[in-house]
Amino acid sequence: MRTNSFKQFILIVIFLTLSGSAFGQEVLTAAQWQEDLRFLQKTVHADFPFLFKKVEKKVWDAEVENLYVEIPNLEEHEIRVGLSRIVSLFEYGHTQIPFSTIAKDGVLPINLYHFKDGIFVEGALKEHTKILAAKVIKVGEYPIDEALKMIRPVVPVENNSYFKAYGLRFLTVPAVLHAQGVIPDNGKNVSLTLEKEGKVITYELPSIAYNELSRDYNLTLPNELWVSARGAGEPPFYLKHLFEKYYHYEYLSDSKTLYVRQSSVFNHETESLAEFYKRLFDFIDTNDVQKLIYDVRLNGGGNNYNNKPLIQGIMARPELNKKGKFIYIIGRQTFSACQNLTNEIENYTNAIMVGEPTAENKNFYGDTKKTTLPNSKLNAYLSFAWWQDKAPWENADATTPQVFIEPTFAEYSTNQDPVLEMAMNYDFDSFLVNPMDHFTKLFIAGKMEQLKTDATRIVKDPVYAHIPFDKEFKQVGRNLLFQEQFEGAVFLYGMFSEYYPKDPEMWEGLGKAFKGMGKDKEADGAFAKAKTLSEKK
DSSP: OOOHHHHHHHHHHHHHHHHHHHHTTTTOOOOHHHHHHHHHEEEEEEEOGGTSSSSOOOHHHHHHHHHHHHHHGSHHHHHHHHHHHHHHTTTTTBBBBOHHHHHHTTTOEEEEEEETEEEEEEEEEEEGGGGGTTEEEEEETHHHHHHHHGGGGGSSSSHHIIIIIGGGGGGGHHHHHHHTTSSSSSSEEEEEEEETTTEEEEEEEEOGGGOOOOTTTTEEEEOEEESSSSSSSSOOOGGGGTTTOOOEEEEEETTTEEEEEEOOOOBBBBHHHHHHHHHHHHHHHOOOOOOOEOOTTTTBBBBBSSSSSHHHHTTOTTTSSSTEEEEEEETOOOOOOHHHHHHHHHHOOOOOOSSSSSSSSSSSSEEEEEOOTTTTEEEEEEEEEEEEOOOOOGOOOSSSSEEEOOOOOHHTTTTTHHHHHHHHSOOOOOSSHHHHHHHHHHTTTTOHHHHHHHHHHHOOOGGTTTTOOOHHHHHHHHHHHHHHOOHHHHHHHHHEEEEEEEOOHHHHHHHHHHHHTTTHHHHHHHHHHHHHHHHHO
């Protein structure tokens, strides 16, 4: 009897254990997921209607309805990814379903980074060292560019820089790849086509738990399990002490340059930002500092109320706050409170900005409120605070540097830093911070020959290659035609068509300008050229 009772007791314990486990991992019904979606929709309309800036309400609601109808046909991971697509439609980086939620079922054991010359395996678990430093050609059966387009709707993309910095990690989530149609099956190995040392290989990668990643600042944190593609040796300044210090500076006595790297707007436990700023400016005041290079390319934000002492300190030192004396490095991870800092630098200092565009809009929604869906307990973070450091007409998708520089994989892997190299060695005395403003002043002054000479040189100068001069010139031309300044329009469109001889809009504008001057023969020739170019497209 005691034996049977004992067996019954064990069976009951096992039953309760299994039951408890089942209840703890309850699978939601389609109706429950649909109820969560409706809860999210009602919450947004009731409490966050101001988020409808980049997407119209009717468009957003239509996407909600599409997902609602699809839910009964979807697996759980596809629903989570679908919810992320819905939230990401607002296109504010803070407004999101966390990446950890999307990646909860596993990630690939690699870290990818988008360099100037492509996407490379920047880090990997040691067992996959074979593909370290390889360039990604395809994911599954899709070329890398196409795969990126397919996953982009899942990412709370604020701009292209945000996607480069924070969106690329979604490419390593099998759940996302499957939900977005990049791979046919979820839960199996993911096939990558890679190029390394001139050879193209196909490599199968399994999944690992999300918490097994070793990554910070979107770069691999090497340890006994993970390896980085960056070679051994002295790291570049922006990576020195990166994982131990939020901020530090080094004095380069040969060039009398003070290099500062600030990678957070939060206080560090060992030193507050106010204390760091005081120490920084004390050093400047007691040493011969001829150039200040301030690097925030890895700064993802923090508390923007910490920014004030830095701005005050720079403005109080006019000998440094001069063109060519103060260089400010920004990049694809410059985000949130550091976008506020960047706005203030732009508003109140004479800094020249070098690097890549920031990950944040100049004016943006930040500071989120957690909204927990009732059945799945999934958290959506919805922004409520509008940060406006710029006039509405000065808002832009990002802060664009005056000098655009993006490192190649070879430069990164060999510890080179072309961004700092440019900041230190370029002759900024002759540098034009705003070329279009320079052109406008020459045009108004009637200095047409100098305008043509300067424009020809600047348009061909690789330092200004990131500026979309063709779009800027087209707008100038349209303005002149609207104002019926046909003679000036003929001169400018004639110049523009030399720079962009295959652009039909340049020839069309030239034709309209000639027409306005009554030069019908010349107009017909320009219109014919525009037509021929349009037909070739």
